[in-house]
Amino acid sequence: MALILVTDDSFFQRKIITSVLAEEGHDLMEATNGREALLIAERKNPDLILLDLLMPDMDGFQFLEAAREKKISAPVIVLTSDIQDTTKGMCLKLGAAGFVNKPVEKEKLLPVINRVLSE
Amino acid sequence: MPEDIKSEDIDAIKEILNIGIGRSAQMLNCFTKSHITLSIPEVRIFDTENLKKGNEKYLDEESAAVRLEFMGIFSGITAVAFPKDSVAKLVMAMTGEAAGTPELDSLRIETLKEVGNIIINGVMGSISNILKTHLNYAIPYYEEGSIIDMIKAEKKIYDNKVLMAMACFTIKDLNVEGNIFMLLELGSLEILIENINKI
Amino acid sequence: MTAEEYFKITELFPVGVCVIDSDYRIIFWNRLLEDWSGKRLKEIQFRSLFELYPHLSEIMYSQRIADVLKGGPPAIFTSQLHNSVIPLLLASGEPRIQTTTILPFRMGDESVAVMVIEDLSELKKEVLAYRKMKDSAIIALNERIEAEKEVIRANDEANLYLDIMSHDIANINMLVSGYSALLEESPDKMVSTYSKRISIAASRSSDIINSVSTIRKLMEKKAPLEPMSLKDVVLSGVSQYGAINLEMFDGDFTVMADDLLPEIFVNLVGNSLKYGEKDIRISITAKSAEDIISVCVSDNGPGISDEIKPEVFERFKRGKGRAEAGSGLGLYIVKMLAERYGGEINIKDSYPGRKMPGLTICFTLKKG
Numbered sequence: 001m002a003l004i005l006v007t008d009d010s011f012f013q014r015k016i017i018t019s020v021l022a023e024e025g026h027d028l029m030e031a032t033n034g035r036e037a038l039l040i041a042e043r044k045n046p047d048l049i050l051l052d053l054l055m056p057d058m059d060g061f062q063f064l065e066a067a068r069e070k071k072i073s074a075p076v077i078v079l080t081s082d083i084q085d086t087t088k089g090m091c092l093k094l095g096a097a098g099f100v101n102k103p104v105e106k107e108k109l110l111p112v113i114n115r116v117l118s119e
Numbered sequence: 120m121p122e123d124i125k126s127e128d129i130d131a132i133k134e135i136l137n138i139g140i141g142r143s144a145q146m147l148n149c150f151t152k153s154h155i156t157l158s159i160p161e162v163r164i165f166d167t168e169n170l171k172k173g174n175e176k177y178l179d180e181e182s183a184a185v186r187l188e189f190m191g192i193f194s195g196i197t198a199v200a201f202p203k204d205s206v207a208k209l210v211m212a213m214t215g216e217a218a219g220t221p222e223l224d225s226l227r228i229e230t231l232k233e234v235g236n237i238i239i240n241g242v243m244g245s246i247s248n249i250l251k252t253h254l255n256y257a258i259p260y261y262e263e264g265s266i267i268d269m270i271k272a273e274k275k276i277y278d279n280k281v282l283m284a285m286a287c288f289t290i291k292d293l294n295v296e297g298n299i300f301m302l303l304e305l306g307s308l309e310i311l312i313e314n315i316n317k318i
Numbered sequence: 319m320t321a322e323e324y325f326k327i328t329e330l331f332p333v334g335v336c337v338i339d340s341d342y343r344i345i346f347w348n349r350l351l352e353d354w355s356g357k358r359l360k361e362i363q364f365r366s367l368f369e370l371y372p373h374l375s376e377i378m379y380s381q382r383i384a385d386v387l388k389g390g391p392p393a394i395f396t397s398q399l400h401n402s403v404i405p406l407l408l409a410s411g412e413p414r415i416q417t418t419t420i421l422p423f424r425m426g427d428e429s430v431a432v433m434v435i436e437d438l439s440e441l442k443k444e445v446l447a448y449r450k451m452k453d454s455a456i457i458a459l460n461e462r463i464e465a466e467k468e469v470i471r472a473n474d475e476a477n478l479y480l481d482i483m484s485h486d487i488a489n490i491n492m493l494v495s496g497y498s499a500l501l502e503e504s505p506d507k508m509v510s511t512y513s514k515r516i517s518i519a520a521s522r523s524s525d526i527i528n529s530v531s532t533i534r535k536l537m538e539k540k541a542p543l544e545p546m547s548l549k550d551v552v553l554s555g556v557s558q559y560g561a562i563n564l565e566m567f568d569g570d571f572t573v574m575a576d577d578l579l580p581e582i583f584v585n586l587v588g589n590s591l592k593y594g595e596k597d598i599r600i601s602i603t604a605k606s607a608e609d610i611i612s613v614c615v616s617d618n619g620p621g622i623s624d625e626i627k628p629e630v631f632e633r634f635k636r637g638k639g640r641a642e643a644g645s646g647l648g649l650y651i652v653k654m655l656a657e658r659y660g661g662e663i664n665i666k667d668s669y670p671g672r673k674m675p676g677l678t679i680c681f682t683l684k685k686g
Contacts, residue, residue: 009159012131016318054137054159081134081141086154102138103249103318150399187391214398219453226445229396229417229438236394240382243391256391258419 002047002117003027005074007037007063009055013104017050017079020106021113034058034066041072048117051096053080053087064094075116079104124282124308129162131315135249136160136284139242140299144288146237150213153292160286164305167281170267177202177287177298178266183223185235185261186269189243191254192314193307195281196273197242199235200266201297206231209295232261242299250314270302280305321345322359324425325432334416334435336404339428340387342367351435354406354414373401383420386431392421397438408439415442480534484527491527494520525588529647532581536654543574543659545686548611551575552602555583559591565601571611572686575659579683582655585648586615586679594619606685610661614680616668621675627665649679656681 004026008014018028029044031037034051035058041049049067053060060078067076075097080087088099097119098112137160144155172179183206186198201209207221210230223231236259247254262269270281282303289296303311321337325346328335334351338344343364352358367383368375374383378400382393395403395418403418415438423432498520501513549570556564564587573579583602590600598619605612622630631653633646656663661682668676 010130010134011127012134012315054157056159081138082157083141083145084148084155085145086148090154102134102141189391210398219449220456222452224445224448226398226438226442230398232417233394233396233399236392237382240385240391240393244385247390253389256422258392258421259394 001025001027003029003044004113005029005031005037005040005044005046005049007031007034007050007055007060008052008079009033010052013052013079013102016104017109020104020109024110034060034063037063038066038070038072041067041074042070046074048113049074049076051076051078053078053082053091061090061094064091064096068095075119077112077116079109124164124312128308128312128315131312132282132284133160133162135246135315136162136242136286136299136301138249139245140286140288142245143238143241143299146241147234147288147290150234150237151209151290151293153212153290156289156291158287158289160284162282162284164280164282165270167270167273170270172265172267177285180265181263182266182298183228183231183261183263184266184269185232185239185259187236187239187243187259188257189254190256191247192252193303193311195301195303195307197239198266198269198300198302199238199297200300201231201295203263205295205297208293209290209297210234212293212295228261232259235259235261238299242301249318250311252314266298266300273302282308319426321425321430334404334406334433334437336433336435337423337425338367338383338387338431338433340430342383344370345430351404354437355404371404373405374403379403383431386420386422387429389422389429392419394419402435403433404435406435406437412439415439477534480530484531488524488527491520491524495524526647529651532578532651533647533654535578536651536658541576543576543684545572546575546579547571548573548604548613548683551579552583555580556587558584559587562587562591563597563599565599567602567604571604571606573611573659573683574686575683578655579659582652582681583615585652589648590615590617590619590677609685610682611685612680612682614678616676616678618668618674618676621667621677622665630665631663652679652681659683 004021006014006017006021006028007030008017009032014030014032018030021028029040029046031040033055037049037051038058040046049072051060051063058066060080064076076095077098077100078088078091078096079100079102081102083101091099097116100109100112140157140160144157148155181203182200183203184198184200186196188194188196203223204221207223207227210216210223210227211219211221213234214230239259243254243256270283282305284301284303285298287296287298325335325337325348328348331348331350334354335346335348336344336351337346343366344362345364347355347359347362362370368380374380379395382395385391386393397413397415397417402413402416403420404416406414406416408414417436417438419434419436421432421434423430495517498513498516502510502517504510504513547570549566551573552566556562587600590598594617598617600615600617603614603616630649633650653663661684663679663681665677665679668678
């Protein structure tokens with residue numbers, strides 16, 4: 001059981017992600033862009049942040065930079081449809097703890113979440 | 120936006136397109152050995168009769184496009200279009216040609232057909248995968264002109280109203296831009312949304 | 319129906335056609351492909367595509383062919399991004415340039431893939447020749463642009479030298495004229511005679527400098543013509559000669575010209591004064607006719623003999639045996655200017671038959 005912040009501008013994606021995570025019994029919070037995610041992360045101190053990349057009003061890359069600056073301790077797993085190796089490399093360099101491709105598949109997402117939470 | 124299309128549905132279409140574009144970007148990345156910067160897709164509904172030039176640069180400018188028609192539980196066209204001045208640079212970079220005049224000649228158009236085909240198939244492949252539906256396809260073909268003219272000349276769309284999803288991508292290293300378009304007949308939209316909601 | 323029966327029609331097609339089944343076995347290829355490859359259908363039928371063409375097991379090909387067999391969109395392969403799907407050679411031994419389109423097809427209830435192979439070898443040859451031609455044309459063009467820049471630069475440099483030289487010589491001419499004018503007053507007859515000759519020579523030298531400078535302006539300037547007062551132009555042209563015996567037309571006319579028009583009067587009046595006696599009379603007339611103004615400058619001087627008249631407008635032509643000052647460029651400038659303003663010029667005796675026939679030079683100007 002963990003407190004997870006789901007960040008995605010798409011209602012559709014948040015719905016899929018939260019339904020997968022709720023089944024696992026996690027507590028969930030939602031943000032629709034990087035700026036919101038940053039505010040929530042600072043106040044509510046989640047155990048894990050799931051992060052989309054392409055978002056209006058502070059995208060995922062900018063969030064990773066800002067989170068590092070503000071010393072947000074929660075690990076971040078990037079969840080994106082941009083499956084380029086170079087994108088993955090950029091995210092890991094910016095401090096992401098994991099990188100999962102969309103469409104969200106339970107079998108791929110859960111092992112990464114469990115690994116990151118146990119680290 | 121017509122009353123019967125909810126913003127959640129638009130959002131879902133956007134995400135499905137996003138996944139397709141992401142897959143294409145990875146292929147393009149492999150070919151060009153360059154990072155592809157993607158934009159958030161835009162989804163709009165057009166009345167083709169009211170569509171006119173002078174509003175949006177990317178719709179007006181002379182483009183070189185590869186397009187693919189598809190028919191099935193939903194029907195439409197997917198196209199990838201490059202502004203004409205950047206497309207020859209892209210092809211030259213991909214084939215490793217020595218620097219010469221960046222002009223779009225027929226040999227480079229052949230190459231562009233393959234590049235466009237790879238991008239479009241990436242988009243369509245992942246969309247039909249996600250939606251678990253089979254689509255039939257026409258032969259892809261190459262076309263030059265403005266996007267507006269291409270939309271207007273489209274006989275397959277009997278409906279005046281058409282949904283257009285569009286995302287642009289940039290290859291900064293090569294100074295190349297491109298747009299991916301998907302035009303859907305509004306008549307088939309309901310079925311598409313139904314399929315999306317089954318996910 | 320067998321594959322051969324299904325695809326019999328493609329035997330007539332001007333493209334290569336190859337069909338594979340869902341196990342990637344070749345089940346058909348048409349006659350053109352037999353010709354291109356040198357392999358008969360019977361030799362390769364039911365053999366694995368990957369066994370015959372191992373490069374196709376690379377993911378770039380295999381994944382895309384698999385997508386087509388699953389009923390995905392057609393896939394296009396060119397020879398530009400990688401090897402051809404089915405590499406074929408030209409008679410010369412060079413690889414054929416091909417575009418291969420792989421399409422999904424339902425053969426009865428079986429899913430197969432049809433490869434359509436277009437040969438673009440000729441096209442490539444033409445395009446490459448065209449590119450080469452165009453690139454060399456661009457290089458040649460750039461070289462020409464560079465050469466033109468060099469000409470302009472050299473021209474600018476020559477003009478600069480000319481400016482400096484004209485200016486310095488004009489200064490020295492002033493000095494020479496000044497001192498020689500002083501010496502003309504000498505009581506020594508010989509000194510005074512030679513001084514007069516020096517003064518004439520110095521004045522001729524000044525004329526040359528002025529004429530050259532006028533011609534340069536004439537060559538450079540392509541300013542549009544503007545309406546101006548003919549009377550003002552004549553007055554500004556003759557002012558440098560001080561008090562002379564000049565009769566001028568009444569009233570005024572508006573003509574189309576530029577700021578070089580006074581040079582016509584400078585030269586014509588100057589010539590009359592130069593070649594005439596002290597009491598020479600000069601008259602300038604102007605007549606309006608339709609859209610032109612006809613202007614004549616006449617004198618009662620010695621005139622020019624009929625044989626020489628046709629030549630006087632040429633460069634460096636002067637009356638033979640004349641000691642008077644002059645560059646030989648004066649009438650040449652007058653003619654150039656008259657033509658510039660769109661008119662004709664002619665020359666005749668003022669008083670035909672007389673011992674001193676005088677000279678009349680007429681030209682036309684456009685009305686303003």
